[in-house]
Amino acid sequence: MRVLGIESSCDETGIALYDTEKGLLSHRLFSQIEMHAEYGGVVPELASRDHIRKALPLMQQVLDDAGLTQNDIDAVAYTAGPGLVGALLVGAAIGRSLAWALSIPALPINHMEGHLLSPLLEDSPxxxxxxxxxxxxxxxxxxxxxxxxxxxxxxxxxxxxxxxxxxxxxxxxxxxxxxxxxxxxxxxxxxxxxxxxxxxxxxxxxxxxxxxxxxxxxxxxxxxxxxxxxxxxxxxxxxxxxxxxxxxxxxxxxxxxxxxxxxxxxxxxxxxxxxxxxxxxxxxxxxxxPAMRFCSDNGAMIAFAGAMRQQAMKPDMPAIFTVRARWPLDELTPPSA
Known part of the structure; x- marks a missing residue:
């Protein structure tokens, strides 16, 4: 099963493709640090606009790197919170729209669960x-x-x-x-x-x-x-x-x-x-x-968390979606069929 991961919770746009049999196939990350440095911190509106500009080109690059197309994706995982609401909505809208178009599951992922599980991507988890x-x-x-x-x-x-x-x-x-x-x-x-x-x-x-x-x-x-x-x-x-x-x-x-x-x-x-x-x-x-490249926000951890959950879940295809600026980790439940 191949899961596309989309991370857009703050100031980094991360896209990755994870295969449950082959592992991480490809990933790309764009950091907005240079843009926000002028202001001494993250400007939420600028962050949201930049995610809009970068997400789809990065997605295409990830697919090209893996030698695959959108039709080879089995599920889409996206960060649904916690984070900046505007930034989260960009990833959620793209993730849900792509999943609906391809008739595949869409998986809202808790950002902190992504970080928590990221060391499991390593060779000795x-x-x-x-x-x-x-x-x-x-x-x-x-x-x-x-x-x-x-x-x-x-x-x-x-x-x-x-x-x-x-x-x-x-x-x-x-x-x-x-x-x-x-x-x-x-x-x-x-x-x-x-x-x-x-x-x-x-x-x-x-x-x-x-x-x-x-x-x-x-x-x-x-x-x-x-x-x-x-x-x-x-x-x-x-x-x-x-x-x-x-x-x-x-x-x-x-x-x-x-x-x-x-x-x-x-x-x-x-x-x-x-x-x-x-x-x-x-x-x-x-x-x-986690590997140093996956310590900061990235799409690989979201794709991996999505894969872990999708393996034990029924497809989720509601015609609505939401994001949460605050989403306590202990509110999550184990995936179940």
Whole structure:
């Protein structure tokens, strides 16, 4: 079965084709970073318009790369949420229209489920069950994953997501957009121990996160510094160290609570090398990540999630569709025939 995946939840247009027997056949991604950098962040209306321009040409390129045509597609999966409503509607409208025209199933996919399942695209995927740490610009979640669609939320951020905190701190330091990777790169030049920022909520029970206070600590340190290049690097390192240690502490706690040995880390922040090094050092645990090219938003994870669900579902062909700006992961249910 071949599933076409369409990702358009924010500022990246991703299209991919996944075959349940042969694996990922082809994928294409267009990032809008250059366009949004001028404004210091994503402009929703511009994002939506650019998805309209890019989606169909990318789809044709994906089919050409695989040596296939639209008639070779067995199902279409598209991101239905969470995300920017206008951007989501572009992918949903294209996905549903194509499915109706070809009389094939259309599958609305939760964006975070796509990230959660993306490490299963690798040659050595994790077995169920496992704990998943989902870290991105919009979400920080710890999830007990027992099977596809069988998710139990363990903890989440009560304010800023960790990726959002990275981006806002980077913007405060004048690092531009997107800020997270720039901050991580600058942190390599920092002197360890120059600042000691708090590890939020690690001294209280539970698995929830909070990063707004850490962001404020970095802001105060910047205002009270000499604002030199070295001070900027020192603050970046202190922020990254505190954020990483906070995530590691909560992951260790989640693994102990569930009794699992496997940890899956996905989402844009999973590309952070300091985070990977710290998590890989967890004793007696197996840690899995998506390939670096699939850490950020992409169509491959949507196509794969669609394939996993379609294999156990009846065709879905209603003449209506909807998208959701907010769609909690724990509202999903396992696919069933």
């Amino acid at each position: 994790p077995d169920f069950p496992f704990v998943s740490l989902l870290v991105s610009g919009g979400h920080t979640l710890l999830v007990d994953v027992r099977a596809v669609g069988n998710y139990h939320l363990l903890g989440e951020s009560i304010d800023d997501a960790v990726g959002e905190a990275f981006d806002k701190t980077a913007k405060m330091l004048g690092l531009g957009y997107p800020g997270g990777p720039a901050l991580a790169k600058l942190a390599e030049q920092g002197v360890s121990g120059s600042y000691d920022f708090p590890r939020p909520m690690v001294n209280r029970p539970g698995l929830d996160f909070s990063f707004s206070g850490l962001k404020t600590a970095a802001l105060n340190a910047w205002h009270n510094s000499d604002q030199s290049v070295q001070s900027k690097a020192n603050i970046a390192l202190a922020f990254e160290t505190a954020a990483v240690e906070t995530l590691v502490i909560k992951c260790r706690r989640a693994l102990k609570q569930t009794g699992y040995r496997r940890l899956v880390v996905a989402g844009g922040v999973s590309a952070n090398q300091s985070l990977r090094q710290a998590l890989n050092a967890l004793p007696g645990k197996q840690v899995f990540y």
